[in-house]
Amino acid sequence: MINKKQKIIIANWKMNPVDLVEAENLIKTVRRGIKKSDDRKVIICPPSIYLSKIKTNSHFDLGIQNIFWEDKGAYTGEVSVLMAKNLDVKYAIVGHSERRLYMKETNEMINAKIVSTLKNNLKVVLCIGESLAEKNKDRASEIIERQIREALKNIKKSQISNLIIAYEPIWAIGTGQTPSQDEVMSMSLFLKKIITNLYDRKTAENLDILYGGSVNSQNALDFVDSTGMNGLLVGGASLNASEFVRIVNLFG
Numbered sequence: 001m002i003n004k005k006q007k008i009i010i011a012n013w014k015m016n017p018v019d020l021v022e023a024e025n026l027i028k029t030v031r032r033g034i035k036k037s038d039d040r041k042v043i044i045c046p047p048s049i050y051l052s053k054i055k056t057n058s059h060f061d062l063g064i065q066n067i068f069w070e071d072k073g074a075y076t077g078e079v080s081v082l083m084a085k086n087l088d089v090k091y092a093i094v095g096h097s098e099r100r101l102y103m104k105e106t107n108e109m110i111n112a113k114i115v116s117t118l119k120n121n122l123k124v125v126l127c128i129g130e131s132l133a134e135k136n137k138d139r140a141s142e143i144i145e146r147q148i149r150e151a152l153k154n155i156k157k158s159q160i161s162n163l164i165i166a167y168e169p170i171w172a173i174g175t176g177q178t179p180s181q182d183e184v185m186s187m188s189l190f191l192k193k194i195i196t197n198l199y200d201r202k203t204a205e206n207l208d209i210l211y212g213g214s215v216n217s218q219n220a221l222d223f224v225d226s227t228g229m230n231g232l233l234v235g236g237a238s239l240n241a242s243e244f245v246r247i248v249n250l251f252g
Contacts (some may be wrong), residue, residue: 007040008231008250011238029046030237063091069112081120096127104242107150132171164208166233188228217246
């Protein structure tokens with residue numbers, strides 16, 4: 001199942017680094033190290049406070065790590081889609097497991113964010129995944145299907161071209177534990193089956209699906225080459241400039 005589509009590599013810096021100079025140095029080193037290639041697209045998702053500086057110091061597409069469902073108003077601490085677009089942001093990560101866990105985001109809230117983001121013509125990176133307890137109880141498929149169905153409620157087929165799904169098993173994020181190549185391939189097929197049932201087969205085949213969770217330069221190719229995945233959502237390794245450059249350059 002060799003995938004010939006353009007690969008998508010997303011760097012999710014999370015709440016790092018704590019210093020603007022360090023953030024600027026990181027993006028400058030990444031920019032210098034990554035070879036130009038049409039075989040893959042690189043998207044950088046820094047903390048929102050750094051977006052304008054990262055835009056100045058790189059040619060990569062920008063993503064925001066979180067977005068709110070209202071365009072403006074009395075929502076202290078939130079960032080709207082319109083605000084993000086003013087900074088030339090092209091992508092919004094929605095539904096990351098850390099926000100589900102720490103900020104208690106529900107599938108209903110995630111759906112509201114997706115509706116607003118797609119309405120305003122930003123692309124969505126929808127994160128889904130199961131916990132270790134859910135995996136051990138053989139509930140992964142049930143949990144993931146519910147996450148997708150509820151997140152995409154009232155989303156039209158015509159809007160799915162602006163959606164990316166990132167499968168991040170929660171038990172693999174930052175732990176060094178990773179699923180097998182066969183498990184990743186099975187999940188890729190399962191996700192396409194869900195989208196086929198919700199929309200149709202062509203929509204599912206055109207959908208970009210990424211893997212995330214303890215990705216590094218040693219395992220990156222295994223998660224993409226023969227699994228049906230279209231790329232990677234990279235967390236911790238994206239904060240190490242040389243490691244992230246190695247990951248990206250594996251794909252062209």
